[in-house]
Amino acid sequence: MASNTAPLSLTDLSSQLASTVARASEYIVAIRARRRIPSSGIIWRDGLIVSASHTVRRDGQVAITLPSGEAGNATVVARDPETDVVILRGDGLPAPAPRAQSNESSIGSLVLAVGRPGRTTTASFGIVSAEINGWRSQQGRRVDGILRLDLSVYDGFSGGPLVSASGGVIGLNNSALAGGSAATLPTSVIDSVIDQLLSRGHVSRPYLGVAVHPVTLSSSTVGQLKLDRPDGLIVLSVTNDTPAEKAGILVGDVLLEIGGAPLTKPADLFDALLARTAGESASIRLARGGDLKTLNVTPIDRNSGADR
């Protein structure tokens, strides 16, 4: 113990943790929309609650318990199945959650997962253990910045906030994103999902209408077409009445680039489409037979019923 710094006072640290939880509990509600144990929700904006969609099993009006312990009501507004985010509107909600500083969610930062699976709050304590980039939803959406946590998952974990040492919210906890282990969807992703859900009622998903598989072209083809690289995506099918068909893409075409960006794996095509808004056209460079072609495609929004 030959340290010249003051020894860590456990009592001080302990009371700071408890007061952080107490502050966080001011913006956490309990949502009674499944059997047995209620789930947690975060007051995210004025009058708006976010939670993990899979824990809110009913639509329409659901019963909630406010931070004060009083009973209240909220209405499910919209869901994004890909990120498992649900938003609800409630009356008489207290102020929204303050956001954490960006430097409070580094690998190793101390964090608390706070929930309200009933009337009182519960907490678990640990550290941020990793940041996952390039997580993909089952529909292929790429989400960056999901945090893996070294802390216990408990009933009511999903839908509650990950809270920084200063009491701000880092993100929305959801064990379903990481196969049952502790994970958090970052604030930036939630804000973008909420903005899209509120303005359009759904999260946009630009759609082309092709199924592709990665291929490597022979060196003679690469030489003949004077390509920079041998990789591409071969078109296995083209769906009727889609942007791909309208643009003239055929089965057997090898897609090489979209908007100048190389296509070496199917995810590259997904990401390029998601980076655009529906209705914005893009040029696709492809190899067909012994020739190079460039076609213009205009992806549609597949999640929008009107465009189907």
Added chain:
Amino acid sequence: MTSILSPESPADATPSALVDLLSKWVIEVRHRGSTGAGIVWGKSGIVLTNAHCVREGEDPQIVTALGTRRGRLLAVARDQDLAAISVPGLEGPSLRLRDASALETGELLFAYGHPLGVSDALSMGVLHTVVRHRNGEPKFVVADIRLAPGNSGGPLVDADGQLIGINHMVVNGLGVAIPATAVAQFVDRVRTARAA
């Protein structure tokens, strides 16, 4: 509730002071090859542990820093998972008990015991929640803390070294402890019965 135990000035709330205190309270309770933890209950000559760490009608072995001796099993409450063992002459520092009703979610808690046979190990966690009886009395203290077999019967304390409860079991990865107040009531019953 602390009547039988003289209050002591708070320990210096540092990790090393806490370990120093806990190492004087906690002993090993051995029974047929299994190891649990036990708490030396002040100067009473009684060791408290879980009922599942002993077997009725059989006297367990008590292992302290000074050696191994046989204790006498005084009382077992299966429904509360508590057992009292008489070890005459064995004394520890005075215990300060804390009522679980006063606990705040998120505050630091520490467990001390012999997880998986590793002697005298400290674990740290936070209060997850307090499960209550219908009348509002604390029933269980639930902590987000890593426990293993061998922590059973050992203490759960706060950052100040006050006894919160006796570690009882692990449910879904969370530690479940019997509140210290319930343990003290059990000790009072045992001592009354012995005096009578």
